[in-house]
Amino acid sequence: MKFEDIYQFFQNPPPIYLTKEQAVCYVLSILLRGDSYGTELILLLENEHPTYRLSDTVLYSALKFLEDEEVIAGYWKKVEGRGRPRRMYQIQPEWRTRSQELALLWQEYTRGIVHPMIANQH
Secondary structure, three states: OOHHHHHHHHHOOOOEEOOHHHHHHHHHHHHOOOOEEHHHHHHHHHHHOOOEEOOHHHHHHHHHHHHHOOOEEEEEEOOOOOOOOEEEEEEOHHHHHHHHHHHHHHHHHHOOOOOHHHHOOO
């Protein structure tokens, strides 16, 4: 290692991979805009938040959690220009308000804001 390597690291840091907790909040923030599918969720993250990445494993673990808790529902849809149908996800209507609260956690996190409700719990 050289000192130049240290400067280079901070000028061009490696991507930050989301945890399952972050992924749940991120996914809900996207699904509040409209239905989406796995690959699109990963691409949107990379486009909208270039410093973050989402692995397939963490994404599908988050989606499974949300489906098991009946927050989201999945359905198959043929996407224009794609060979096979995609597994689309949508927020269940009764979870919309709570999803907005969780999505806000993601939005505040990406802006570096500590949520007061969470800060008081520690």
